[in-house]
Amino acid sequence: MALIECIPNVSEGRRLDVIAAMADAVRAGEGIRLLDCTSDASHNRSVFTLAGTADGVERAVGVLFEQAISAIDLRAHRGEHPRLGAVDVVPFVPLEDVSMAECVALARHVGAAVARRFNLPVYLYEEASTDPSRKNLEDIRRGEFEGLAAKMATAGWAPDFGPSTPHPTAGATVIGARLPLIAYNINLATDRLDVAQNIASAIRQSSGGYRFVKAIGIPLAERGIVQVSMNLTNYEKTPIFRVFDTVKREAARYGVAVLESEIVGLVPSAALTAAAEHYLQLAHFTSAQVLEHRLKQR
């Protein structure tokens, strides 16, 4: 059965009753499971992780838009995380028996539907993007809600769907399709922030590193160490093990050891299996040899 993941980011992380009502509404739907819901008060933002059929995901997203648009007024919204809309970003991710092309088609279909239903501007991003200069979420979101009206009036920033001016309280939404993203951190046995920052700069795409790595160096003050904090946006093409080995080698150049690494949230089993294959030098290995996969197939 085709299974699609969807991770709507909603601009409300403080009013827990509002968030709980959204979670309940999602759970009440057919063909959908709410895998996770994480709210952050300082970000004033909640991240819902859903999985289900194309129909189930589409209905759940519609319900979330309905509730978010009625409950959230971005004119009064404050939080550390950049945001453009009440429902800020909605990525669709292929999980099982579904192609990226199908997720792209779903993103465009849902984008057109919510734009029409809520009279809301929608931008398509990542794999669903129709314009190379609007592929990257950060580029679309730059200026945030407060700068949106001016941005939309600029050449090249008409939305993919919906009106050419912001929704008065709900701003705009960015909808798209992408591979599963892995939030991956490597902690270094040092308090030297410059080392973490230099390594982050060495491995991230934006400054010459790996194609599918976003990275920053940050202090973990309470532990007296530093961290290279990353998003791996395509674990098939830029695998975890290569990033880990590169960070380790770069750290050694400063006489610093890797203390540990950590995966934040969920990770596809294949991303871990690939690391095992690499380090164990496994030859001729196929995922059909994983007992749990075989059990599912028959």
Place this chain on the structure above:
Amino acid sequence: MALIECIPNVSEGRRLDVIAAMADAVRAGEGIRLLDCTSDASHNRSVFTLAGTADGVERAVGVLFEQAISAIDLRAHRGEHPRLGAVDVVPFVPLEDVSMAECVALARHVGAAVARRFNLPVYLYEEASTDPSRKNLEDIRRGEFEGLAAKMATAGWAPDFGPSTPHPTAGATVIGARLPLIAYNINLATDRLDVAQNIASAIRQSSGGYRFVKAIGIPLAERGIVQVSMNLTNYEKTPIFRVFDTVKREAARYGVAVLESEIVGLVPSAALTAAAEHYLQLAHFTSAQVLEHRLKQR
């Protein structure tokens, strides 16, 4: 749902019609899947891999015994693999939502049932064993079918269930419970058989190595290399990565590199995840973070 694996080894690997009939009979059962059936003509032996509920597995095993006992006469059986009975060995393995204790109980229940139904001696082994000196399959099978009558007359070798003399054509069966076994080989970039044999000796339990490793060194003549061929009988306590690292280090002591390793047949996902955790130095990782596990839970 509780899911048990069962891997009956049947002493017929040449008459493909007989084997196909057994496979069909297993497939026709309720609550059971036949994951794999591998026959080896030189061993004259077939290995069935089943998975199902306790009831489903028990019924399938009963059907296999019925067919094997009617089709196989061990007095005329020749093959390279040691064997004691028409159905030679039947291990039960906990897969999902089932404990080792439940598999032990099932092994004893099935052992008593087939002993009664077919008037067949049954020995319990591994976790289901009732006697420490009869825990190991090789010890129970030593002497094979041809030496069975004499062995059974010896003190300490009365069976756990059934008559005190062999079944005339079907010998005896060894039934038990164990963890999944991983068939794991490491190929060395050398043709020096002594190196593979020395390493096998260093890592296997019987000569002082790891507790849950069985290993031999063999030549892969057609490729001009040698192999350390292993069974890992408890991947939780003696994990793949530790075995791999030790073989690599021992090989380096002879100036030999590891060419590759290989997993033969099926491997539990957790055994690979553990290797990823180890090499990536993952901290605070739990299997609940694996996306596929999360999907199954809700």
